[in-house]
Amino acid sequence: FALARLLWTSDASRILALAVALTVSEWLRGHLLTGFPWNTFGYALSEPLALAQIASVIGLWGMTFLTVAIFASPAVLIEGRSRSRPWIAPVAGLALLATLGIVGTIRLSLQPTRMVSHVKLRIMQPNLQQDVKFNYGAKQQVMQKYLALSDRASGPQSTGVRDASILIWPESAFPFFLTREADAMAQIADLLPKGTVLITGAVRVPDDTPRSVPVTRAYNSIYVIDHDGSVLSIYDKTHLVPFGEYLPFQDWMEKLGFVQLTKVQGGFIPGERRNMLAVPNAPRALPLVCYEAIFPGGLASGEDRPGWIINVTNDGWFGISTGPYQHLAQARMRAIEEGLPVVRAANTGISAVIDPVGRLVAYLNLGQEGVLDSPLPNPVAPTFFSRIRDIPAALAVALSVVIVIRRRVKQRT
Numbered sequence: 353f354a355l356a357r358l359l360w361t362s363d364a365s366r367i368l369a370l371a372v373a374l375t376v377s378e379w380l381r382g383h384l385l386t387g388f389p390w391n392t393f394g395y396a397l398s399e400p401l402a403l404a405q406i407a408s409v410i411g412l413w414g415m416t417f418l419t420v421a422i423f424a425s426p427a428v429l430i431e432g433r434s435r436s437r438p439w440i441a442p443v444a445g446l447a448l449l450a451t452l453g454i455v456g457t458i459r460l461s462l463q464p465t466r467m468v469s470h471v472k473l474r475i476m477q478p479n480l481q482q483d484v485k486f487n488y489g490a491k492q493q494v495m496q497k498y499l500a501l502s503d504r505a506s507g508p509q510s511t512g513v514r515d516a517s518i519l520i521w522p523e524s525a526f527p528f529f530l531t532r533e534a535d536a537m538a539q540i541a542d543l544l545p546k547g548t549v550l551i552t553g554a555v556r557v558p559d560d561t562p563r564s565v566p567v568t569r570a571y572n573s574i575y576v577i578d579h580d581g582s583v584l585s586i587y588d589k590t591h592l593v594p595f596g597e598y599l600p601f602q603d604w605m606e607k608l609g610f611v612q613l614t615k616v617q618g619g620f621i622p623g624e625r626r627n628m629l630a631v632p633n634a635p636r637a638l639p640l641v642c643y644e645a646i647f648p649g650g651l652a653s654g655e656d657r658p659g660w661i662i663n664v665t666n667d668g669w670f671g672i673s674t675g676p677y678q679h680l681a682q683a684r685m686r687a688i689e690e691g692l693p694v695v696r697a698a699n700t701g702i703s704a705v706i707d708p709v710g711r712l713v714a715y716l717n718l719g720q721e722g723v724l725d726s727p728l729p730n731p732v733a734p735t736f737f738s739r740i741r742d743i744p745a746a747l748a749v750a751l752s753v754v755i756v757i758r759r760r761v762k763q764r765t
Contacts, residue, residue: 402456414745474516523553541581588623635659
C-alpha cells in the first residue's frame, strides 16, 4: 500500500497503481525466504470455473493483477476528484469480467474430459488423526487400516484393489521408515496384484545412513512400489515448509527450545531436484508433496512434460476448517495453468482427481474415510502459460507503471 501511495494519481489510473503494488507484493510473498503464496488475491477468480481458465494464459500473478484492478474499480465512483466520467472504470471492469467468463466457457466447451484408456486409479483416504499417524506404537494399526481400506469394494462389481492399476496413499503415510520395515514391505507386496503399483508418501532415510546409527535427519518422499515390493522410483520433496518441516537458523532456534511442527530434530533434508516419477503402464508423473502444489510456474515445461501431476498431502494439521478447501483450490489452479490433470491423495481429505481444465472428476469429502476409484484424465496441449510463464503478468505491471507515471507527470504540469 505504501508503494501504491507513491504511485498514486487523482484519476482512475490510481486503480492500476494499486493493482501494480499488490501484484508485486504478492509476487514477493511467493518468492522471498522460500516463498509462501498461500491464498493470494488471484484465487478470487478461481470460481466459477469459467473465470479460472484465464490462468492457462496469464497464470496466478496475472490473475492477481486482474483481480485487484477489476474489483477495486468501483472505488472511483466515491472519489470527489474523479468528476470526468467516473463510471468508465467500473464498467470496463465489468466488461472484462464478462469477457473472461465468456472466453472461459468457450474453452471449457472445447476441452471435454478425456481419459487414459488403460489407467485405473484408486486413492486411499484413511482419515487418520495426527496422534495416530505419527505414533510408532500404532504401526500395525496403521498398516492394517491401510491394507483393509485399500482392498475395500467400492461398488457391486468391485473386486477391491485388483480393479486398480495405480494405488495411491497420502503424504508421510507411515509412523516409521517404510523401507526399513521388512514386514510392512511384505504386506504391501501381498496386497498388490501383478500389474498394480503403489504410489505413497513416506519418510526416507538417506542412503548412506547405517542401520546401526540412529536416524537424525530424513527426506519427505514419494515412493513408487511394484507388486513384488521393489522400489521403482523415488522423489524427495525439494520445497520444505518453513516452521513446519524445518526452522530458519535451525541449530540456533533448537538451542532456544523451538521445534518445527513435525518435531523432527534437525529438520527434514530438502531434495536436490524435482524429478519425474516413472510409473509402469502409465504416463510419467510430476510429483508434488503437500504445499509444493501452491507454487505456480516452473512445474512442467519444454520437452520434459509429464502426463499428469501427483500431489500427496497430509492436511490433517488443518482439522475441519477452510484450509483443506483452499489447498484443493490451489492444486486445481496448477492443473489449469499447466494443462495437466492433478491426482491428489490427502490423509483427511480432500482427495480428488482433477482434469486439465480444473473440473473435479471425482473427490472424497473432508473428514471422510474411504477409497476413490477413477480413470486418469488425459492432458491437453501445453498452455500459453506453461510456455512463457509470467511474461504476460510482467508486461501488464510494466505497462501499468508507464501509464500511471505519465498520468502523474501530466497532472503536475
